[in-house]
Amino acid sequence: MAFGLYLHVPFCRHRCDYCAFATWTDRLHLEERYLAACERQIRSEAPAHPPVTSVFVGGGTPTLVDPHRLVHVLGAVPLVPGAEVTIECNPDDLDADRAQIYADGGVTRISIGVQSMDPEVLVTLGREHDRANVRRAVEAARAAGLAINIDLVYGAAGETLGQWEATLEAAIALDPHHISAYALTVEAGTPLAADPARHPDDDIQADEYQLATQRLGAAGYDWYEISNWSKPGHECRHNHLYWSGGEYLAVGCAAHGHVGGRRYWNHRTPERYLAAIEEGRSPESGSEELDEDGRRVEHLQLAIRTRTGVPAADVPDGFVDQLEGLVERRGDRVVLTTEGRLLANEVAIRLE
Ligand code: SF4
Secondary structure: OOEEEEEEEOEOOOOOOOOOOOOEOOOHHHHHHHHHHHHHHHHHHHHHOOOEEEEEEEEOOHHHOOHHHHHHHHOOOOEEEEEEEEEEEOOOOOOHHHHHHHHHOOOOEEEEEEEOOOHHHHHHOOOOOOHHHHHHHHHHHHHOOOEEEEEEEEOOOOOOHHHHHHHHHHHHHOOOOEEEEEEOOOOOOOOOOOOHHHOOOHHHHHHHHHHHHHHHHHOOOEEEEOOEEEOOOOOOHHHHHHHOOOEEEEEOOOOEEEEOOEEEEEOOOHHHHHHHHHOOOOOEEEEEEOOHHHHHHHHHHHHOOEOOOEEHHHOOOOHHHHOEOOEEEEOOEEEEOHHHHHOHHHHHHOOO
């Protein structure tokens, strides 16, 4: 049985101006206490659940914390043999030593936040990493035997199709196992949200997505979810858990979990999370339980985003005819067309 664990590291060096994640640039002094609290939470909660088949350490910037401390925490997770263990990495931080410490500590996969290979676009995104470090990070991960994902973002203000194409080609040339390409979105409360002149243009983003589909497909990366492509055999198992309605524990502040049909989330700030754990209380701050119909719809809305889509028998009457061009029958399944992938949220709403 697949069972996951998400661990959140809420520290960043610098706040990217499009980012609304739960992360702080002035809390790194809490690192040691925070990781000790995560370990304590894992040791108290994980034994009541099935052994873990996939771990994802996200943030924030997990590579900001001491790698020995982080793998020590991961050592508390009861893993099945062959479990997938991914850490999100900033390319500036991933050198050969760190990659080897991760690999020796049971990490199997890293996800490198590259976003763009174009210096101008990186500035527009408010990112600071050095492009040359991307190659160093990939080589370090490869030498340590880690599977590699490269995360890209398209749609920054002023990004031309040519710049995006160059980023795709540069990412492909690094020969990672997996590439994710996300449309830049405007999140409420961010500096980007307050600056409409820099908001992405839907038509340009659509062209950029089509280009990603062509280039990545031609380079041997199979599309398997709206924003994800992989070499055969390298799909992210943890992501599949999310899209298939699977279960996973939430460790750390602001982490979300799904266990026993219940979705729940932990206290958002590191301080509240630490207070709860250190006082022996649950770090959970809220939850919701969907009824059977809500669960069924949610499951369809997540599954339609994937290559295998949803069973034709489960979609509403007239769904395929009304959404002609956006969805198509493939055997006994209904899947998104390439155009449909651009409008996946609108398609998903029609599954209610
Ligand atoms: S590095 Fe990632 S998590 Fe941190 S502020 Fe930038 S986008 Fe957000």
